[in-house]
Amino acid sequence: MLTETSRAPERSWEEIRRDFPILQQSINKHSLVYLDSAASSQIPQAVIDRIVWYHSAEHSNVHRGVHTLSQRATNAYEATREKVARHLNAAFSHECIFVRGTTEGINLVAHGYGRKHFKAGDEVIVSALEHHANIVPWQIVCDEVGAKLRVIPMNDAGELDMQAYEALLNERTRLVAVNHVSNALGTINPVAEIIRLAHEKGAVVLIDGAQAVPHMAVDVQALDADFYVFSGHKIYAPTGIGVLYAKTALLEQMQPYQGGGDMIASVSFEKTTYNALPYRFEAGTPSIASGVALGAALDYINAIGLERIARWEAELLAHATEALQGVPGVRLIGTARHKASVLSFELEGVHPHDVGTILDNQGVAIRAGHHCAQPVMNRLGVAATARASFAFYNNFDDIRALVAALYTVKEIFDA
């Protein structure tokens, strides 16, 4: 990770925003106001250029050929693995497995670890705040082996009940799976404490870091996380690439998730031996260009500095929270003390989808729906919410545009 002293001279946020070509356009005759980065973030020119250069000069298949291009492609792709390992402070780069995204990373652990180690009567703990991707894979494996899925409850503000969590942990608990930051409400969960308590009972912990890695520094060794997963497309890289970090000792106990090329050492019809880490878990040709681009995206955000990004995004969130609270009829959904980059809300008398359509007409892109977190919606007694989510390329003008567009909704609906 770059230190304060090695960083280039500080560029203004206005200048940084101009790094994102997609933000320079108009939607429905309004300047685009992109407030849906929690769903997928936008890509800076430097990362786009990296993809173009890869396909212009470096592309071939990885880990195979003896020719120059194959070596270039392999070097570019593997350089990202080193960058990811440094970014997460993993002890070894072979602990960073490339996957398609967070969902695939969780499924890899559910099948490769859970299926092998969970037995009838075991327990797996998830939280009331989870995305469907951190619920359904565990349900599938629990059903298969006869294990029980247990849920950490949350309060009305959207904070996990840590006392209830402690009470749920016992000697039958095999694994705890929680998100670092909730995609639906923005709650930052006390993952270090969650991990410490699970380890006391001998359980391993998977952290879904999809909404955390883009917004804060994550140190998997300091957290003592067993598994940590994130997606490239939420951290200014393209879709199709993500990372599963896992401790070496755990990876060595795991069953390969998919079989095929690249994951083997030798194959015969009698017996196949598997390749070394990390390749054992990376069957088939990966999304090489996206992987290379992920490395460029990490370079890009580290040049700005994650601490600076976190400070600016906290300022944006605080400003937006105050601005939205000033709009009569707006109710914030999720009011945890520690939040990052997500503002879920409803407007009295107007369904979130109607809010979303009218905002889009004003050039403001938000997400409306259950955010793939139906249990969160059910717990809070809402069918859906409108969700504005922020990245460092947003500014106070975006928040003003959001508020103005909400007044248009109110006018149309007479709400």
Place this chain on the structure above:
Amino acid sequence: MTDLRNLYQEVILDHNRKPRNFGPLEGANREAHGDNPLCGDNYTIYAHVDEQAVIVSVGFTGSGCAISKAAASMMTVKVKGKSVADAEILIQEFRDLLTGKLDAKGEHHLGHLTVFEGVSQLPQRVKCAVLPWHALHAAIEQQSVASTEGEHDPLGN
């Protein structure tokens, strides 16, 4: 994109605020549930169909966005007193209107239901308007569920 006032016409907003025929229907002999699992909109349509295959009364319960609720409300007003055969024609015409296959200015039986024409410009909202009509179709065909997704999606998309 369609002008907002064209999409959220006063009649749609009025039916959203004060849905007609809202509530479970006493003595219903047809009932079907329709839902959109992607957004959570869900409605139950109740109908009483007599021996002459006439829809003598119809009602609905459920919740969703303004487009879906107004579509449900205006649908109940429209099909009440119609024969099942006429209702089936309306269901087809309404689907065609929303998928751009029917010209609102051409010949049809939709009357002022053409206020939903603006929704056809918003592919992600078409399912909202069509959902209650799917459910009505399921009810009069004596199926119990309709959905905008999967095997119960009559639009097949």
